[in-house]
Amino acid sequence: MALTSGTKLGPYDIQSLLGAGGMGEVYRARDSRLGRIVAIKVLPTSYSADAERLQRFVQEARAAAALNHPNILSIFDIGEERGAPYIVSELLEGQTLRERIRGGPLSSRKAIDYALQVARGLAAAHDRGIVHRDLKPENLFLTNFLSVWRRECLCLSLRADAVASVCG
Numbered sequence: 001m002a003l004t005s006g007t008k009l010g011p012y013d014i015q016s017l018l019g020a021g022g023m024g025e026v027y028r029a030r031d032s033r034l035g036r037i038v039a040i041k042v043l044p045t046s047y048s049a050d051a052e053r054l055q056r057f058v059q060e061a062r063a064a065a066a067l068n069h070p071n072i073l074s075i076f077d078i079g080e081e082r083g084a085p086y087i088v089s090e091l092l093e094g095q096t097l098r099e100r101i102r103g104g105p106l107s108s109r110k111a112i113d114y115a116l117q118v119a120r121g122l123a124a125a126h127d128r129g130i131v132h133r134d135l136k137p138e139n140l141f142l143t144n145f146l147s148v149w150r151r152e153c154l155c156l157s158l159r160a161d162a163v164a165s166v167c168g
Contacts, residue, residue, distance in 0.1 A: 003027055003042065009086060010079050012040055028091060031076075038076060039091040048083045061087050063130050071121030073141075094144045098137035114142070 002025070007014040012029040015037075019026045024043040031038050047054050058078060065075035077088035097114065100106070106114070118140060125132060132139075 009040060009042070009081050010077075012038065012088065014040070029088075031088070037091050039089050040086050041089070042081075042084050042086045045083045047085050048080065054085060057085055057087075063128070067125060067128060067130070069121055069124040071117045072124060092141050092143050094142045096138050097140040097142060100142055101137060114140075 003009065003014045003017070005015055009027075009029065011032050013032055015028045015030060017025060018028050018039065024041050027040045027042065029038055029040045030036070043057065047057055061075055061078045064073070068074075073092065074090045075087060076090065079086055079088070118135075122132060122135075
């Protein structure tokens, strides 16, 4: 579902396309209720056609939203518009770890700092029974404040005993 600037998606005013890939499109938008800028990932409409996949998406979004950690992307909302599910998160400004690496090697000190931040975020998720299944440089985001965030929230795996406590 391609959206243009000015399009309304629920209470969100689309401002611009940030990126697109196999898992959907990501837009910069303004939350008209709270007056803040957010990121919205609109998933392919094929998600709506597959009840199991849609249920897993909602479950994973709830699990990610239950996490509160400085190195984990905050999830604000989920919804569906015109048959396309979407997820609303904070908007991060910066670059992926992959983009940073293309610019040249990291110093040992910086690599260790990033690794520790990733480990802290993963530990917080693991403490809640959440396992990230797609950890790679494209899914790690370096903000302009030099923090590492795990930005891909749709590649989570929940232990069965954690689903009830996180999503129930």
